[in-house]
Amino acid sequence: MPRQKIAVSDAPNIALIGMMGVGKTTIGRRLARRLSREFFDSDHEIEKASGRTVAGYFRDHGEAQFREGEKRVINRLVDPDIKKASIILATGGGAFTHEETREILNTHCLTVWLKGDLDTLFERVSRNNKRPLLQVENPRAKLQELIEARHPIYAQAHIHVPIAKGPHIRTVNRVIKAIQKYQETNKKPSP
Ligand SMILES: Nc1ncnc2c1ncn2[C@@H]1O[C@H](COP(=O)(O)OP(=O)(O)OP(=O)(O)O)[C@@H](O)[C@H]1O
Numbered sequence: 001m002p003r004q005k006i007a008v009s010d011a012p013n014i015a016l017i018g019m020m021g022v023g024k025t026t027i028g029r030r031l032a033r034r035l036s037r038e039f040f041d042s043d044h045e046i047e048k049a050s051g052r053t054v055a056g057y058f059r060d061h062g063e064a065q066f067r068e069g070e071k072r073v074i075n076r077l078v079d080p081d082i083k084k085a086s087i088i089l090a091t092g093g094g095a096f097t098h099e100e101t102r103e104i105l106n107t108h109c110l111t112v113w114l115k116g117d118l119d120t121l122f123e124r125v126s127r128n129n130k131r132p133l134l135q136v137e138n139p140r141a142k143l144q145e146l147i148e149a150r151h152p153i154y155a156q157a158h159i160h161v162p163i164a165k166g167p168h169i170r171t172v173n174r175v176i177k178a179i180q181k182y183q184e185t186n187k188k189p190s191p
Pocket residue numbers: 018019020021022023024025026027043090091092093094124125127131164166167168171
């Protein structure tokens with residue numbers, strides 16, 4: 001089947017933000033393929049740079065230090081003075097909750113909040129134990145607590161996209177349409 005022509009014009013970096021398990025990594029990788037952009041995942045970059053898993057990093061250094069490392073890694077990926085080509089970035093679930101990181105992301109990227117409901121997120125994060133913040137007695141209650149605390153912060157993203165049920169492509173298509181609509185609405189008038 002011929003590929004749909006994609007016009008995400010003059011797009012700057014696109015950063016996916018949202019709760020753990022919502023699909024930032026999965027959708028981001030596919031989005032990058034569709035838009036012929038390079039894909040990065042901040043969690044993977046931290047793991048590469050530190051030689052530790054995210055869970056190991058949390059264990060050895062704690063969350064506060066992880067957030068500082070995450071900020072530096074994200075800045076290196078999206079600051080146009082450092083990185084020239086526009087990228088697709090999947091962030092870690094907590095990155096956007098850090099004020100300075102949020103500022104970096106909203107300055108240098110179109111930020112896209114992938115929004116999911118508790119049942120979907122819980123089903124997905126229950127598939128493995130890679131998320132250190134959920135290694136508690138009642139992970140579902142913790143996830144609910146994080147949703148309540150974080151959704152108002154995620155709402156500061158430029159674009160909000162509720163994830164679709166079914167195959168990944170549906171969510172990828174929703175993201176592309178939402179970006180196009182945003183660009184159309186925010187188009188600068190020609191001189
Ligand atoms: N549209 C989808 N349908 C079904 N499963 C999905 C979909 N998108 C992602 N998943 C699955 O959900 C799980 C979590 O996805 P993913 O790792 O992409 O989330 P994430 O937002 O990057 O989470 P984190 O913040 O922890 O990095 C994975 O097992 C992935 O295969």
